Amino acid sequence: MEIILAEHAGFCFGVNRAMDLALKIGKDKDGKVHTLGPLIHNPQAVKKLEEVDVRVESDIEKITEGTVIIRSHGVPPEILEQAEKQELEVVNATCPFVKTAQRNAKELMEEGYDVVISGDQDHPEVIAILGYTDNQAIIVQDESDFEKLDNLKKAGVVAQTTQSLERLQKLTAYLLKNVSELKVYNTICTTTGQRQREAARLSKKVDMMIVIGGYNSANTNRLAEICSESGVKTHHIERAEELNKDWFKNIKKVGITAGASTPNWIIKEVLKRMSEIKEKHEENLEENILTKG
Ligand code: F3S
The missing domain is CATH 3.40.1010.20 (4-hydroxy-3-methylbut-2-enyl diphosphate reductase, catalytic domain)
Incomplete structure (x- = not known):
């Protein structure tokens, strides 16, 4: 055989970076260390972090002291503001490619585009990107969501980094036929x-x-x-x-x-x-x- x-x-660049950071902080820091949500969608990796006292907490308001690690998917800006208010030390392990998608979405909004995110509406990365558009962006998962795009004139598109190219292509082809101006950032991670x-x-x-x-x-x-x-x-x-x-x-x-x-x-x-x-x-x-x- x-x-x-x-x-x-196995581990991509962004996840590897987040895991290394979290393991290092867990070993080096004396105070409490939390990740906001499981750092990685893998129960064995979460267990390994628990061994160095890095705990998972899903609600920022429940973290009252110490360090909070932001995972590679990123978070909406209001979560970072909340962490600051609570005087937490923030270690931002958002993947640089995800940060680019967040920045692109924000720029599009500021330039007056109707922002469209090609992605899964429940995925934390998409929720974070949405936050950078003041929660105004339209999320399109597949063709069944195209009706949400009626009446747009000037559309700006970004994609969840793990989106399939085929879905992004379908969305942009649809928009091209229906809007007078279209700007697309291909933020899919290679x-x-x-x-x-x-x-x-x-x-x-x-x-x-x-x-x-x-x-x-x-x-x-x-x-x-x-x-x-x-x-x-x-x-x-x-x-x-x-x-x-x-x-x-x-x-x-x-x-x-x-x-x-x-x-x-x-x-x-x-x-x-x-x-x-x-x-x-x-x-x-x-x-x-x-x-x-
Ligand atoms: Fe991984 Fe970052 Fe790409 S987390 S899948 S390298 S966007």
Whole structure:
């Protein structure tokens, strides 16, 4: 059995940076340290942070002292103002690419455009970008939201960094036909597209795909969808222990990929467990040959 790991799998630049920062602060600081919401959509990474006393709190008003770490998705500006009012020390780990999307949205609003965000309305990153437009932007998830765009004249578009290019293209094509002026910032992060393209390519070459990452991680779920869509048997797992040796019967090639929020140590555990399964299969195969011989 051949095991092929996608070249780009696991933590992206922004998540890696946020995790490193949080681990360092957890180890160095004496006072209380909180992240506002789980730093990463991965329960094992959250647990690792708890080990250095970095706790998760979802409501800024409940953090009464110490340091608050802003995660890579960013927050609306009023949350930063609130943290300042509460005299908290703020460590802003917003990914620089997300900050660009926030800045672009703010500029568009100031230039008088009707701001349109291509993204998921419940995603914290989108909620944060919305805040930079005084909560005036229109959020468009897919075609079913296009009716919200009627009557716009001058539209300015930004995208959630993990948005698919296809959705952004559909939105801009629609707007182009309906508005007299259109300005588009392509704020999609290349990491996402690169991982998705690689997952699609790899899943066409193997008999089975293993996708590693939090069940609550949107980008991991999307990778699993892409692999399934290419017709290959796909298993989405969070941890090595979930691997079932029966999955690997009659499998010659296995591809592995992992979401942008999946820590490297989990990928390593999965690879180790798969090598053990592989060895066991080869031993069984040899035994069968010897018995038959
Ligand atoms: Fe940043 Fe892109 Fe990751 S926007 S958080 S590097 S997916």
